[in-house]
Amino acid sequence: MAKSKDLVLKKTHKQLKDFLQKKSEALPENLNETRWLQNVMTVLQDVDNIEKMSPTSVRRTVMQGAFLGLDFFMDECYAIPYGNKLQFQTDYRGERKIVLMYSREPIYDIYAKVVRKGEKFESGVKNGRQYLDHDEDGFSDAEIIGAYAIALYKEGYIRYEKMSKKEIEEIRDNFSKMPNGMMWTKTPQEAYKKTVMRRLCKTIETDFNQEQKRAYDEGSGMEFDNNKNREKESSPFDEDVIDADYEEVEEEDNEEELSDEEFAEDIAEDMEEDDD
Numbered sequence: 001m002a003k004s005k006d007l008v009l010k011k012t013h014k015q016l017k018d019f020l021q022k023k024s025e026a027l028p029e030n031l032n033e034t035r036w037l038q039n040v041m042t043v044l045q046d047v048d049n050i051e052k053m054s055p056t057s058v059r060r061t062v063m064q065g066a067f068l069g070l071d072f073f074m075d076e077c078y079a080i081p082y083g084n085k086l087q088f089q090t091d092y093r094g095e096r097k098i099v100l101m102y103s104r105e106p107i108y109d110i111y112a113k114v115v116r117k118g119e120k121f122e123s124g125v126k127n128g129r130q131y132l133d134h135d136e137d138g139f140s141d142a143e144i145i146g147a148y149a150i151a152l153y154k155e156g157y158i159r160y161e162k163m164s165k166k167e168i169e170e171i172r173d174n175f176s177k178m179p180n181g182m183m184w185t186k187t188p189q190e191a192y193k194k195t196v197m198r199r200l201c202k203t204i205e206t207d208f209n210q211e212q213k214r215a216y217d218e219g220s221g222m223e224f225d226n227n228k229n230r231e232k233e234s235s236p237f238d239e240d241v242i243d244a245d246y247e248e249v250e251e252e253d254n255e256e257e258l259s260d261e262e263f264a265e266d267i268a269e270d271m272e273e274d275d276d
Helices: 005-022 033-045 055-068 092-102 165-175 182-186 188-201 210-218 260-275
Strands: 077-082 085-090 107-116 120-126 129-135 144-153 158-164
Touching: 005 033, 005 055, 033 055, 055 077, 055 085, 055 210, 085 092, 085 210, 092 107, 092 188, 107 188, 120 144, 129 144, 129 158, 144 165, 144 188, 158 165, 158 188, 165 188, 182 188
Parallel strands: none
Antiparallel strands: 077 085, 107 144, 120 129, 144 158
16 A cells, blocks of 8 residues: 555654754755744645655755755755655755855855847956946846856955856756746746856855765756666646656565664665765
């Protein structure tokens, strides 16, 4: 008999609570563990067919958010159904939060903008320092022609990256795990901003521990190994997101509850397999 949703959520809650305590040294100092756990369980409650998802993928996905200090309920990151698994993905808001928290050089602000046809945009290097000037029309619905991300450092200088619409869409078509997902088709401006923000963040030195670095890399929503075939895509907004054979999941119904040590090893081994 298949597991009930309530049973799966109850078991997941207990294991996550125990694991948060066990891995407290790897978590951000300012993470409110009680509130974070309440919020993530609220999000999991709304995931269709959560009881049919791979248990390891569920635990691993939410713990990646915890390692980075991101809140699923506040849409700083997402638990996205992908076949019969959940996968972790950051949002543009989460990207900003991460860099502000973990940049080794103090950053005053960091953000991304899209540039629309007809808007004035200039950038370059003057006196050895980067500069950028964007005369934005906040009410324009003109075609998006590109995007940029800019970091304002407390020392008074800036760092930026810019990408044309063509460059961004080539990355989507060639590397996105869900090139036809809701973010790209319904809110392309957010997808453009996140893409150029990621490129900028690669130039910013961050102070990640091992768990945070792995979670951040996997949260990009991109797959840069062209030899891997894409699985069937889905979106966090889709109603019918499951397209898999659940016989393997059925066999897990009788598994015993994992101990803290087994839970930690389960996640670690799964991550190592993906790294290979």
